Amino acid sequence: MPDTSEPYDGVVVFDESEAEPIVGRVPSAYARVIVFDDSDAEVIVARPPAPDEDTPALDAYEDVVAAPPAGREQPYRRAVEDTAVTRAEAAVAPAPVRIRTTGPEDRPEWWPEATGISFELQDAWLLPPPDDIETELPLAQTQVLSWLRAHRELIGAAAARRRIDRRAIAAAIAWEALVNVRSASWRAVGPGKVHVDAAVVRETEAAGYLPRRTSAERQRILATPAGAVDYIAAVMAAKADIAAVFGFDIRSRVDILTNEYQGRSLREWTEHLVNKRETTLKGENAIAVWSLRHLHYLELAGGGPAAP
Numbered sequence: 001m002p003d004t005s006e007p008y009d010g011v012v013v014f015d016e017s018e019a020e021p022i023v024g025r026v027p028s029a030y031a032r033v034i035v036f037d038d039s040d041a042e043v044i045v046a047r048p049p050a051p052d053e054d055t056p057a058l059d060a061y062e063d064v065v066a067a068p069p070a071g072r073e074q075p076y077r078r079a080v081e082d083t084a085v086t087r088a089e090a091a092v093a094p095a096p097v098r099i100r101t102t103g104p105e106d107r108p109e110w111w112p113e114a115t116g117i118s119f120e121l122q123d124a125w126l127l128p129p130p131d132d133i134e135t136e137l138p139l140a141q142t143q144v145l146s147w148l149r150a151h152r153e154l155i156g157a158a159a160a161r162r163r164i165d166r167r168a169i170a171a172a173i174a175w176e177a178l179v180n181v182r183s184a185s186w187r188a189v190g191p192g193k194v195h196v197d198a199a200v201v202r203e204t205e206a207a208g209y210l211p212r213r214t215s216a217e218r219q220r221i222l223a224t225p226a227g228a229v230d231y232i233a234a235v236m237a238a239k240a241d242i243a244a245v246f247g248f249d250i251r252s253r254v255d256i257l258t259n260e261y262q263g264r265s266l267r268e269w270t271e272h273l274v275n276k277r278e279t280t281l282k283g284e285n286a287i288a289v290w291s292l293r294h295l296h297y298l299e300l301a302g303g304g305p306a307a308p
Contacts, residue, residue, distance in 0.1 A: 116140030119184055120191055121147055121177040133300055141297070144177050148301035151225050155302055158229045162237035165305050167298040168257035171291035172232050174298070175258070179290060189219055190228035199265040200235055207266065209234040236261060239269055246273040248281055252305050254298075255283030258291045 117124055117140050127146035137145065148155070148170050155173075159166035169192075176193045187195045194201065196219045205212045210231065213221070221227035239260045243250045250256040260269060262285060283292075291298070 116178070116181060117144060118177045118181045118193070120189065120193055121173070123147070124177070130300075135296075135300065137297075140178055144174050145297065145301055147177075148174065148298075151229070152302040154226055154229055158233040162233040163251055164233050164236045164240065164257065165252045165254055166302055167295065167305060168236055168254045168261070168291070169229060169232050170298045170301050171254055171258050171287070171294070172261050173228075174294070174301070175287045175290050179286070188222075190222040191225055192228050192232045194222050194228055194231045194235075196222060199267075200238075201231065203266040204231075204235050204238045207238055209238050232261065238266055242266065242270055243273065243281070246276070248273070250281065253281070253283070254291050254295065254305075255288040256281050257283075259283035259285050259288035262287050 116138070121144060124143040124147035127143060127150055129142045129146055130149060155166050155169050158164075159169055173191045177191070180193065182193075185193060187197070189196060197215055201218070204210055222231060236257045239257065240249075240251045243256075248256075250260075260283075263269070264272060283289075
């Protein structure tokens with residue numbers, strides 16, 4: 001009998017080759033409520049300053065409790081309205097507080113928006129959001145952006161070493177974290193959800209782009225950001241080298257690199273190009289389309305294109 005403490009009310013059926021376990025979902029924002037004793041309650045009464053008293057300075061976080069401008073969403077500040085009227089209603093209503101969301105120390109355990117990032121990038125929630133961009137983003141995208149920025153040197157180094165556009169590596173990690181959201185996987189570990197025993201992974205090792213490894217060794221390496229990024233870049237480089245044999249330069253084609261990252265094995269990619277009649281390549285699967293639509297986001301994460 002399933003554990004009802006992790007509710008999941010639906011099943012998604014994938015192509016057999018893409019089947020992944022769906023274990024559960026982060027609990028609803030208000031699944032747990034903390035109710036304090038009356039003795040813990042503190043009544044705060046505002047009073048105007050006395051005539052001979054200096055007006056106190058504004059609190060550093062006063063802007064957080066102010067209502068946002070009409071029609072403008074505040075990306076890093078979330079307010080929960082006070083709808084509690086009685087103690088009974090408070091047990092099922094949002095907590096009547098406003099909170100800062102500038103770091104993990106400000107996030108209550110029931111924080112309503114700590115969802116939307118896949119299992120492999122959960123450490124993104126531990127990072128402070130960027131403070132130097134004006135683009136407003138949903139919170140999950142904001143935290144993944146923080147993760148990509150925290151690892152930009154790692155991604156950039158792998159891209160330069162493999163001569164692959166770094167935006168493609170970032171796109172693979174971001175799409176898997178934000179769009180292909182899972183609670184767990186039987187086959188994938190680490191950023192980008194590289195499948196431990198996928199044919200393309202074994203072929204990339206056999207072709208000399210990576211050392212040959214056992215499944216256990218691969219799983220341990222892929223669970224780290226450095227290992228995952230290296231494998232993603234190596235697979236993309238192998239695909240790019242094969243394409244070059246047939247006269248296609250895809251090293252800066254974020255759409256093709258991401259399309260093939262989720263696509264064929266090296267053998268299947270070669271057969272596809274051998275039998276290809278058109279003189280152009282198109283990236284048309286979900287990750288390729290997403291990557292093109294989010295190039296600005298990917299550039300915020302680490303800069304513009306970087307490939308020879």
